[in-house]
Amino acid sequence: MSGYFDGPGPEATFRAHLAEGRFMIQRSASTGLHVFYPRVMMPCSGEADLEWVEASGEGTVYATTVTRRRPEKGGDYNVALIDLAEGPRMMARVTGIDPEAVAIGMKVRAKIDELNGAPAVLFEPV
């Protein structure tokens, strides 16, 4: 019988899910609250009862910036903070539109795509 703390940790588990094309976040069994990024226990309250659930992928842009980069190095790109429908916030990029067109309050949906050689959660406008 394996205990709560046995086996791969939260980061390795998250990345293994991502490699399988699944965007998974954690939820506390007792409180029902969701958590991102992956943690060992519930932040603040400390419950060690986090289980993995599939994220809905629905989100809203909370803050956004355009990182200015020379065209020969790949050009400008967006970095944003996304509030997930389940509650937690995460850093990501909104792609599929001009980085300057990303606006606070914009509804976005997650997709998994490759970024810098590894699978990543990215968002596109709904």
Place this chain on the structure above:
Amino acid sequence: MSELTKLRGKAACVGAATAGCGEAPGRNATELMAEAVYRALADADIPLNQVDGLFAATAVHSMAAMSLAGHLGLCPKYSSGSNIGGASFLAHALDAAMALESGIIDVAVIAYGSNQRTAGGFRSVSEPMPFEAQYEPRNPITAYALAASRYMHEFQAVREDLAEVAVAARGWAGLNPEAFVREPLTIEEVVNARMISDPLGKLDCCLVTDGAAAVVLTRPERAKDGPQKPVYLLGAAMAHHHRMISEMPDLTLTAAGDSGPRAFAMAGYGPNDMDTVQLYDAFTINTLLFLEDLGFCAKGEGKDFVAGGRIAPGGALPVNTNGGGLSCVHPGMYGLFVMIEAIRQARGTCGDRQVEGANLCLAHGNGGVLSSQVTTIWGTGETL
């Protein structure tokens, strides 16, 4: 008497110095830090071998207090290299006050040094953030740009509001011979500068300079005998909510909202009593956030508060009177310079930029990505 007020006034700054501000070619970070220590001890007229408490943090030493102790040949009874980013040195002042008051040490030195500019540019102290790094945030600026974007959205602020902060800082820098950039600056120039990370352009960002600083603290009994006017640590408090910007609960509300009120409570003074205000301005947005979170104006009113030169020379509230990280000096971790400007104003030695009757001076440090916040309040003997 509460635990907090027990420490009030129990540490005094008796020596303060900077070294190598701007460009210091050919000198490494340890050497610059050691020079600042030499100058601060000379200012205090205290011999090196009496230093028994040593506090230091830099971007290039993993164990800065030990590296500095080794260079100086010191064997401290207490040392700390605690690194919470640019606010470290204000936290060290609280540590030093506790160590002095407890009797563990008699003479504390807090030091910092960096040769980042001549060594090739900005060097972050930070490891990559595990669930952010893949998106390539260019921290720290990405984090501050995200905060600025949220602030502008929530409070209908525009880039000209942020620019007001840079223009005020430059006004003060023009009065400070130690400032690295002193030419007058206009709102238009700030807004038209090259964009780095929207909405922050080049002139919304701090300088990249070399520089070192050190202060000497003793118990008040000894401070009275020194050659300098003692400046007392009346209040100090620290707080942090997050490490990564994606963990920050509300990007418009920093942990200065926690540290400020506790520091004021310890000091027995409030925002309206402050004669000068020194805030860690790594980016223009910082000054607005800290003025609000420390209680100088209400949340969202920072842009109106700073409008029309209110924090510039001749304005109602002198803020960042050395020119700040934006125009005076920013070697990577600027906190000790914030503290030294507060101390110099309270001493009354600031020359053209001296604020008349500056008896109570606030110095607020920031570290990481609006992460660590440490508020200190310094006062002359008559404020005790």
